[in-house]
């Protein structure tokens with residue numbers, strides 16, 4: 001795949017084949033993500049690999065519960081948009097993907113979010129280049145039950161930046177519309 005193909009084929013995937021993604025492949029993709037730049041080369045990203053569908057179901061239920069409670073406490077546009085979907089018992093926030101990688105780290109690192117987001121971009125492209133599909137699942141950050149945190153091996157003082165599902169796509173959808181770049185000023 002040329003880089004141009006990659007740019008166009010990297011799409012958020014929400015329909016997966018049942019096929020498992022080998023652990024070795026996930027580890028290789030994670031290794032590629034470590035080539036991403038980070039502030040002062042601090043490399044603050046840590047990874048949790050979950051390939052267990054029961055655990056993913058458990059996390060999905062936990063995040064849905066917490067999000068719905070948040071909507072009840074403070075209604076807003078998120079509630080309008082997502083409440084009905086999250087109330088659907090059959091809806092799994094991970095779209096029944098075979099695996100999810102949690103990118104996590106210490107919030108003491110000022111650049112944690114930016115560094116991890118860059119690493120996630122690399123993860124997405126490395127996966128796409130191997131014929132795999134990914135989707136950043138922001139909903140998946142809402143794990144609050146200390147037992148579940150412990151079960152997945154999330155250190156107490158770490159925060160979750162990005163849960164990224166990985167699996168073999170059923171199909172790669174056409175790119176979504178993007179508006180033209182908003183170039184505010186050109187000074188030459």
Ligand SMILES: Cc1cc2nc3c(=O)[nH]c(=O)nc-3n(C[C@H](O)[C@H](O)[C@H](O)COP(=O)(O)O)c2cc1C
Nearest residue numbers: 010011012013014093135136137138139140175176
């Ligand atoms: C920070 C972030 C959080 C996201 N959270 C979710 C999510 O919880 N569920 C979901 O289906 N997609 C999620 N997405 C995927 C976006 O909806 C998707 O990237 C966007 O619609 C553009 O589509 P594309 O990635 O196919 O180009 C998230 C993306 C980002 C960058």
